Structures are given as structure tokens and as C-alpha cells.
Amino acid sequence: MSKSWTSTLRLPKSTLPPRPLPQFRAEYLRRCTDDLYKWQAAHRTGDKFVLHDGPPYANGGLHVGHGLNKVLKDMILRVQVQEGRPVEYRPGWDCHGLPIELKALGDAQGRGMTAVEIRTSARALAAKTVREQMDGFRSFGVMADWDARWTTMDPDYEIRQLRLFQQMRPTSGFPIIADDAVMDELRRARAGFEGGHLYAIIWTTTPWTLPANRAIAVHDELDYDVVAIRGDAYIVAQARSEILDTLFPDTRREILWSTKGANLKQLRYANRLRGRAAASQPVIHADFVSADSGSGLVHCAPGHGFDDYAVCSGLGIDAAAPIDDEGHFTRDAFPDAPERLTEASPILKGGSKGRAGSSSREHANVLHVEKYKHKYPYDWRTKQPVVIRATQQWFADVDSIKDSALAALRDVKFVPDAGRKRLESFVVGRSEWCISRQRAWGVPIPALYDAEGRAVVTDESVDHIISVIRARGIDAWFRRRTRGARLDCALPAPRSTTYRRGTDTMDVWFDSGSSWTQSEGQADVYLEGSDQHRGWFQSSLLTYPAVLRADLHLLLSVHAAVKAALERARLAKMLGSSLQSAVVVSVPAAPSAAVLARYAADLDALFVVSSVEVRVGAAPPEAPLCTRVRGRRWHQGRCQRAAAHGGASARGAGATSPRREDSLCGKVQGGRRGAGGAASRGGPNVR
Structure with a gap:
């Protein structure tokens, strides 16, 4: 019988369990997050360190990038506490906007609902999502002041945002969005051609923009011919004269005279779609006109495209878009017989065909119609074609604050340094910011309108x-109706005029860009993904100096996006890559799903803190479970060169022999180290 020598040894004893017990997990989580946050606020006496939270959007489950972002922020806070400073971190959420509104409405899409009913539904969805996301963040072990969390739909936040709007003093105007337009109709022009009429041939692939035509564009340096055909004359670019073979086959033609485009700018023409009483319209020069396609003359509808608007607005030509919110023509589209268009289907369902037909029968203006395949903008969210039209909007004049915004960045430290040029380039390239939206769910623009609009x-x-x-x-x-809320005392004379409340709401980027107003002083750190150079970083930068005219003193840090391990595509919520559905670790001989679920937050944190680049997804066959921990590597299963299974292939080219590695010191035994030290890199899950 063997003797036990345990009683003869003086072994160390501890009341600590050999491993954390699941039943104590909730207590441990509370002690190292909520309790620690309260303790440091009471016992740390140095200068307060403030990390300002870029608010995630409250329209769905947590994205894997959220996990990366929150773990990095938690690391920064804990380091500051260890260095003796009290920290302030109040998590926030962005809660307004179209995605939340559409998701709240579902299939109903607001049919028959009032604005207040839509807002009630959207608010409930946003509040529910905030609670769910907060539970997820807290399960990661993130230390924060969760009781002092904020959202952009908090009443106090909305009041501060309205005050910010008031101080910025925006102006009203037209928003412009880019558009391509070109294929099917001709404009009438008069210029003293004896015995008939002089026409300008234009074409368009968007015939529904023809009622909004306000000019015909030529190029000053192009050569144009005036060609006599069947008793009338037609203007066409010399380099495009072959289109006459299609429009007038087997017809005798005679070139009456040729001229430069600059000479055609003396002409004015009549647009019959605007009505017989409408004023004549100009022929203008535009740099974008070429002889590569069409007729060398371009139909300009400044109410339906950026290029047209840019050239027309400089000449004082107004922008009009006679299409309503549902895509139907208004009575202004064809004043002489408005019912022909107002009773037609929406323009994206063939409504413009009615226009072409009526014009062809009444005025013989349509020379040719054909099917033509071309590029057209589609909405990324609904996957439906986009109708671009000018509507009255509110703008922040970025030109007037651009210099102040750039000057405010002088004392901002960027990590990495390249972020400075990226953010500055977005600001420099912007002249205005459209801050209004035509939706119910948002902070209203506090504007009143008189009877004249x-x-x-x-x-x-x-x-x-x-x-x-x-x-x-x-x-x-x-x-x-809002009883007892008369505005007589606040209205300009004459006060007998009837006013109505505006229905526009503010851009959600103006919402989140106002978040700095809730802090008494400046934050020490902004930390978000690189996409926020164009988003939250920029909107915060534009609103801050517009009001305070003060330099910023903070560190602006940027982290990369989380990418799929194999496809290397950026993971996003719209692609369904939420934390609930993403496979965080999936390799041969990996722990069971139950173990991963239990320690998911710890594994996420481990990946973030130990890696320069993080990839999420299934690993290639035979890849190990590889993670760098403070310069060491833990392996499970057989390990080959990173280049052999997709990692750092350029740096480790040719080095594919198997190797063993000491799990404690990282010493390589066997094989050879490839160029650039690829052997020191992890596998494709964590690089």
C-alpha cells in the first residue's frame, strides 16, 4: 500500500479557488467595473481624465467593431486609474434618424400614422436597443458611469442641441446631390431662320427631368452646324452629325452655316413644357459638355443634378423640381395640360412616358425614343433607384467656419499621425453642410414660416x-394643435400674419456632433474607428469652433475596422455581423461553444489587447489557436509558418517548414525565420 506524503509537506494554502467559479462571475464583474469606477472617483485625486464616447447607433445588436472599440476605451481608462488619475467615462447612444424610424414602422412605413405616433414608436425601439446594447457592453467588463449614460433623445440633450442651432445661425437654401442626366427630347429655339424653326437637339436618359429644364448647355470651343431638314433647321455638334442618320434616315440635309459654341450663347429658346406663357430660356456654356456622346448640346435641369445646378446657379438661373414626395409630377410640370402628368403613375413606374407621349402628339418635339442601358444611382439601403430633386433645406455654412475649425486642430494630437491630414482634407473639401431632413423622428428645426414660405x-x-x-x-x-403656446410675443411685425411650424428635423450627425455640449471642460481623448473622420469627428469639429471659437486640446485616436479572416471584408451591421452571430474563434481543437460563450468577453479583450490587427471568422484548415500575450504565443495543435496559411505571406515567402515554439519564451526551434520576421507573427485569426 502506497503511503501519502502530503501531510509531511508544507504546501502553500489559499482560500482562492483554483479557477473562477461561474456562480461568482456576476460578483467579480461588478467589483472590477461598477465598484471600481465608484472607488476611483472617490479616491483618485489627480487631474480628471475624460474620455468622450462616440455614440453607437441604437438600431440593432452589437457589432464586432463595438467590442473592439469598447475594450480599447476600457484599457485606456484602467491605465489612467493605475497612474493615479480619476476618470470620467459616460457612455452615449445616437438615437434619431431614418434607420431607426423605418425599423420601428416595419411594413407599415408610417401609413396613416401621425408624426407623434411615428415618434412614439421610434423612441420605444431606440430605448429598447439602448438597454440591450448596454447589457452587452457591461458584459464585456467595461468600466463606466452607466447610471449617467446619455442619449441624443434625452430632453436635456435636445434642448442643448437647439441652443447650439440657435448660436450657429444657419441660412436657408437648396441642397445639391450629384446626378447623371442624358437621352431623349429636343428643345425649341428661335433665331430668325427664315421659312421654319430653329431647333436644338438634346437627349436624356431621365425624361422625367425635362419639365425642370432651365437651360441648354454648349461648349464654347466645340464646332456646331445648323442643318436644314424638311423645312426646319437643327443645331448639332459637327463631331456628332452622324446622329442625324438615326433621327432622319434617308432624308436630304444641307448645312446652312457652322459656328463655335460661344456664338450660340446669344440664342434663347422656348421650352413648351413650361407653358406658352413661360419666358424664354438661355443657351449657356458648360465645361462638362463634350462631343463624345449625344448631340453636343446638353439639357440642364438644375433642380435634378449637381453639375447642372453648379453651372446654372452661377448664372442666376433658378432650380425647380416639379415632382412631389411620392414621385408624382406636380401641376407646374406641364401647365398647359397639367392633368396629363399629375394623373400619371410615379416617375419611376413609367409616369414620364405620359410626358413623352403628350409632347410628341401636341408639339412634335420628340424625335426618337429607344431603350438604352446605362448607369443609374440606387439607394444603398432600400436598393431602389433614386430620384434626385432640389428641395428647400437648411445649411451650416462651412466656408465661414472652415479656417476656425482647422485652426482648432493645431494642438490636437492624432494617433496615428495620418489621421490629421485625413480629417483636414474632409473639412477643406466641404463648403456647406445640409443639416435638415424631412422625417418625423429627430430634433425639429425651430423655424416658423409665413404665408409666403x-x-x-x-x-x-x-x-x-x-x-x-x-x-x-x-x-x-x-x-x-398646441393649446396655449402662442408665439405672438416672439414674432416680427406684422403679428397679424399667419405662421406655421416647420416640419424639418436635424441631421443625425448634427445630433451626435453636439455631444461635446454636455461636458464642462474639454475631453482628453476621442477614440473611434477611421470611418469617423468623415462622420462624428468632423461633425464635432464643425459645431465646436462655430460656437466657442476655441482651440481643442485632446488626443484623437483611431482604430481600424474588424475584418473577416478569410474574405478580409470589413464587418458591418448591415451585413449581419453582430456579436450574437459572429464566430469569434473557430479553429480545430478550439474550446466548445459553451466555453466560448462563457468566456466570450475575456476572449474578445484578449484578442484586442494582444494584436496589432484583428480578424474575426473561421480560420483556414490546420491553423492553430494563436494569440500573442505580452510577447508570448500560446498554441494549440500543429503550427506552420504564417505564410503557409495566409498570414504575412509576403514577409515569409518561401518559409513553409513546420516549427515548434516554446509556449513561454517564444523561442523558435526548427524551421527558419523568413524575411521580415514572419515567424514572429500570429496566425490568420490574430495578426
């Missing part, structure tokens, strides 16, 4: 509107 935004009117919203809630603005 003129906007009233004065300090007195905005002060009064804010006082009513503060007392009755922001939904009071959207109710059809």
Missing part, C-alpha cells in the same frame, strides 16, 4: 419655442 428664425422666436418644448416635451412641436 419665408422662414422666421430669430433669437426671440427660438427662445420661446425652447421654453415651450422644455415645459411640454419635444413632441409638442409635432402636434397639430
